[in-house]
Amino acid sequence: MKIRRHSIKQQDSSKESKSIKERIMDDFHHSSDLHCKSFEVPDIEITILFIADITNRKTIQKLIIAPLLFLAQENEPITPFSLTGKLPVESMEVVKNYDKINTYLMDGFTIIIAKGETEVVYAIETCNFVKRKTNEPVNEPTISGPRDGFVESIQDNKSLIRMHLHSNDLVFERFAVGTEVKTYVELAYVKGKASEELITEARERIQSVKAEYLGDAGLLEQAIGKNKFSAFPELTNTQFPLKVTNALMEGKITILTDGSPTALIAPTTLNMLLQTPDDYYFKWIPASLTRILTYFAAIISFVLPAVYISLISFHHGLIPTDLAISLSKTREGVPFPSVIEAFLMELTIEILREAGIRLPKPIGSTVSIVGAIVIGETAVSAGIVSPMMVMVISFTAICSFTVPNYQLSLALRSIRFFLLFFAAILGIYGILIALFILSTHLVSLRSFNVPYMEPFAPIRFRQLKDSVIRLFFRLGKKDGKLHE
């Protein structure tokens, strides 16, 4: 425990002609939750300040006020400096800078102003913020993995990471981000695994954030991302501690934000976004099959409606004759061109999905299921859409649910409309053009200077074994990294 001795000179405070206590009270605009208690011990006057709702009042009474009053009964001479070590607390810092007092108060510290011949300000940690217990991350359910998920408190999140990763090379760096209101941000990495350039880059990006107030990791993600015009996430966000520790061991960095249950992992590749931790917990053959399925579903989720539209409206000749006949039968009496039909159905299903998210959980799922069935069924029987179209669109929607990362699935949803547009104008040829443009975009994306399509383009043969498929890893071998 280090205690640096600095005193705020009498002259300093007398300049202002107000006592420190009054200045603090003014700074907080006499807010009702800022509590203040003054009493005298022989020779010095002691003032205690704390914000009531974020501090533990029992601790303050037991460990601060009671010992101080006890000191007053003993007849030892006390000076403002000699208070250190007299109180039974773990750390008791002397505040040298007036501006820091406010920060301490807001972090849940108790401020003690001891006024004798000189005035000394101490800060003691007594914080007691509202906390949630960790529970399973809602967005990332796993079958056999650990059930704990990140919470809003950054201390708890750090403790979760430490719990899963016992390494003395694990480093946390603290930053206070925000021009008006500071939010704590922690940069985590494993020394020796993460490259120095990556760490420096991350540090620079965090420090260069110029936002008034960062309330959530999502805002930070947008503030430190460089691809402003991309729909694809530049950082992976997760609420799953094991995903973070795996990434850290792979040499990636993680950014935690105070007040947010979401951790940001960088650099991110498309491959990474399509993986789930479960892939690693099963044997490699079923895991590989699941991977292939995920990739396939991800591709289907943005290509299928476009392909269907282009086949129906441009290239009927390419569909087998029997199928073509039955398709045209089901489309009989549908008043819209198939493109409008597709847009209508897409729009409906997106609205249903949004409604399902916004509504309270028990109602939400009911609304989306009932809504989908009822609307789909009645739309078909009313002759507005063809049953095949309903099937295609709903299958697409289900495919997009298999994408493990929510932000990626959002990106794929927007790309679906882009492809649909091209398919409506130019058929299969248009889909190809749209795919060219899309892959140019993906190929030129960089997340913290790492190509977004990493193991595929540019090809990295060694990493390919953990991409569309997941081959067995050689545990215990020197080069057999668990998560290469």
Next chain:
Amino acid sequence: MNDKQLSNFPIIVFIISTIIGVGIVTLPREAANVIDQPNMWVSVVLGAAIAFLNGLLIFSVIKRNPEQTIYDIGPNVVGRLLGSVFNIIFVLYAICISAFIMRMMAEIVNYYLLDLTPRLVVISVLIVACVYLVSTGITNIMAFLQLYFPIILLMFLLLTILSVRNIEVTNLRPVFVNDIVPLIIGAKTTFFSFVGYELIMVLSNRKSISGWKSMSTIMLISLGTVCTIYVLFFILNIGILSLEELKVTTFPTIEMAKSIEFQGFFFERFELLFLFGWIITIFTTVVAYYYAALLGLCKTLRCNKNIYLNILIGSIIIVLSIFPDGITELFSYGTYINYLSYASLIGIPFILLLISSIRRSLR
């Protein structure tokens, strides 16, 4: 695979993607008209051999001027003025060849996929995608090519597997024909379907391809792969369509893909699959030439990557590609482009080699 081969892999992909393009669709007919023998695939191998020899000529130029592109070598060796003329010829060649390919693709797209869409739209849309890709730089172009390379190979493999059972062996007979002269004359035709390897002169500022060994590895692997695919498709074409039909079919390979029938599958006809893969190969070829043209223009005019030049080249290609009236006129322009390719494939490297060796011996 060791590190050196690994660093050459993107270049091999680049060259293969550049070479495979229009040739795979039109070459069988052209060759059938010139050679008129069922074993004309021998000419393909001969064509590849000629291409390799030409590659050696290009290599000796690169070897003498290591870590420079053709656009730097020209002005360095023959002076700024003549060098610029050479560069412009090469740029012109790249632009003309892209325009030719674009038009050919537009014809096929119009014929098989979109019969009502104007050619201008078909071409412009692809050029827009091209402008976008080229503007992101060579690293990303190479990554893009690597992304689509497996898809192209997979498509060719699938098509081969599916069409093998349609082969009628009688069409392939007689296997050994004594008349060798047409095969050698035919090599002149098949050689042009290997055009594309000369773009190694645009990539030659990379350190990894300065040695003879790595250069010949690159050339052997890429020409060998393309040659294998061509020979395979020649045999399939003759075997399925027969020599006589081959001579009168404009786009034989597509017709061959059309003949695949697979009852009880979602797609009954596989020419869609082939066209899908083939348009990818066209795009990769055009992108490579487009990049070559842009780089040449930028180096000659001494400006950095310029979006205006990029769009200018795009519009020149669009104008040139809609210029010919019909497909017959288009094919006749093909022969003019062949003269341009003689100049830039053999003429320019030969002059550069001659002058640089004379200079060296004078010193």
